[in-house]
Amino acid sequence: MSFHKREKISISCRIITGNSVKGEAIVSKKRLSFYGSIDLERGIIVEKDSDIYGKSIAGKILVFKGGKGSTVGTYAIMKLKSNNVAPKALICLKADEVITVGCVLSDITLVDSINKEVLNIIKDGDIIEIDCEKELIHIEKKD
């Protein structure tokens, strides 16, 4: 059995709302509509075209391109939260007002302004730590 140190990467970001948080990543390279694309009872992606179709975002740190679609998305985020299946945090390239208001009202950490390469670097299962003080994201790669 070999013990090697896990690879760690830190990248800069902009904190929109919320507190420092740590969790497991789930990554989509596409845009996501919170209204219509997610089963709000179970926190599972139900949009067939999504690259994370069938996967759960509950309790995870969701890394994705950005939002799309209906303004009702704000309330969909709140619904996820009240059903205890919301992500711990959202990381995207550029946050929009629908997602932003949803995160403020649901107390979910939201960060944006990451380099788009980050969507290729972070993989499902990596451990992500968002540091709100320093506006940094620490990525610990899964073995």
Next chain:
Amino acid sequence: MCSLILSKKEEEILKGEKGEILQLAMKILISVGKIFNATKLVPIKSAHISGISIQNIGEPGLKFLEKVSKEKVLIQTTCNPGALDEKRWRKQNINEEYATQQLKIYSFLRKMGVSPSFTCTPYLIGNKPIPNEFNSWGESSAVIVANSFFNSYTNREPGPLTIASALIGKTPYYGLLIKENRIETINVKLILKKRKKMDLTNLSAIGYAIGECVGEGVPLINGIKIYSLEEYKSFGSALATSSNVSLFKFTRSNKKTKLEKIELDEKDIKNVFEKFHSSNEWDLGLIGCPHLSLKEIIGIYKLLKNKNNKIKRRIILYTSRKILDIANKLGYKKEIEEKGIEFFADTCMVVSPIEKMNFDILAVDSCKAAHYLSSRGFKVVLKNRKEILEG
């Protein structure tokens, strides 16, 4: 925590010194300000709250409104239609439980000091936007009219942000609040055949076609000129439905500019009518998207005046409570109802559960209504008002 510069008073609110709700409101303003790189919050003259229909916002929205209803709005504030007519909701075939939820939302809004306008046309009933002043309005059709007809300044703001703005009396300084962002970004040339009079449905289709083509920005439109508030309302609401445009301008000049230029002709308008043409038949006519003005109700009365028979198909007119009350006092409501046509106030076809009514195919005279009703899976046909009223 933010790049926005806050005053001492704003800092205090953010820290929670004025209570939990205002703290939440301030957090909303700052976070949204942040994503648009706003540098400050600015005082506003009015707010218009969107997203109050239980059909759209559901339980989470209801809970949010209940929570914030413990505070009062600081400025003139109106709100959008909800899912039901406060007086005639039983005629909408809505069940008691659903109605109770919507009526709760109405009461939370009243408690906050929001004017119970329940309309997408606040500018027709006293929330008249002041030129060159800042506002925080939701509802895309009202926003585009406020900017383009009244030259008052507002972004198209999400519902909860309009509430936060109304409670704080301020909104983030970004987008269309900044003069430089109100300059035209694209030229639109319309090549249309001469018409005696452009009806509102045609204007709506032209607006929709332009929106589909430009997507965003501030279009400068040449080849058509509209004047009345009703025309701005029909044209603007459709333009704001098919695009993110919230301000448009007209020009008579054909002068060449450096701006990108697009051309639209009769074919593009025809395409809109074809897009919303499920059938030649229809069995429920819905008029009043956006809500009818008094002038439009009088227009409908005049179209029906010489008709001897009752209308055969079911037709519903949607307007605000205030306008309906005036139409009632002036006798127009009764005259129109005698022809077999119904009125609903406080609600509209877009934000109410119209599937509860029995119908196969809807006829509408507005592209905004056609767009949203089609996207909800209903069969819709776009016709002009006169055609629908022939019943």
